[in-house]
Amino acid sequence: MSNPVTFVNVIDVEPSQQPELIDLLKEGTERVISQRPGLISVTLFASADKRRVLNVARWESAADVEATQADPAAAGYTRRVAAIATARPGLYTVVGEYAPQ
Amino acid sequence: MSNPVTFVNVIDVEPSQQPELIDLLKEGTERVISQRPGLISVTLFASADKRRVLNVARWESAADVEATQADPAAAGYTRRVAAIATARPGLYTVVGEYAPQ
Numbered sequence: 001m002s003n004p005v006t007f008v009n010v011i012d013v014e015p016s017q018q019p020e021l022i023d024l025l026k027e028g029t030e031r032v033i034s035q036r037p038g039l040i041s042v043t044l045f046a047s048a049d050k051r052r053v054l055n056v057a058r059w060e061s062a063a064d065v066e067a068t069q070a071d072p073a074a075a076g077y078t079r080r081v082a083a084i085a086t087a088r089p090g091l092y093t094v095v096g097e098y099a100p101q
Numbered sequence: 102m103s104n105p106v107t108f109v110n111v112i113d114v115e116p117s118q119q120p121e122l123i124d125l126l127k128e129g130t131e132r133v134i135s136q137r138p139g140l141i142s143v144t145l146f147a148s149a150d151k152r153r154v155l156n157v158a159r160w161e162s163a164a165d166v167e168a169t170q171a172d173p174a175a176a177g178y179t180r181r182v183a184a185i186a187t188a189r190p191g192l193y194t195v196v197g198e199y200a201p202q
Contacts, residue, residue, distance in 0.1 A: 025197070034201055045107055047192065047193050091150075098144075101136055
């Protein structure tokens, strides 16, 4: 039985560096994360106030996330993000989904 | 032309109050948000460490979000969330979407 999880990284950044952060996240997703086993999807969100970026990645299991975090190529991108921004990564589960009524 | 936006509320909470916060967000979504014009979808995420909840709502436009924030019923739920948690709401746009390669 699979237990899908969502990895969300809430990343605070100086507004002037939001474009650089977005480029870095796109590069890491394309070169590393999108190749990793267990990945379902990644969505990157940029805040209109330019102070935050959200990285929302759906995975087949928490074990897939842990294995990716231990991968040296992924860890390299984590360090590069930490050099220009403040990241708060975490594992989440969906507790509600709604459509218009 | 529509310019869809994503409203994300990053909400920090004491772990003991995460269940209460989730129940409150579910109630507000069901009773108020899901009835609002322009809503596309809402997803609620609970962090595994119990310290955070994310409310991710897709809307047809920023104007729909502003009209909802001005709605007294929605504002009532915003106040109830603020009484038990620390909310950081913001408007976001999708800057990247990826599937496995």
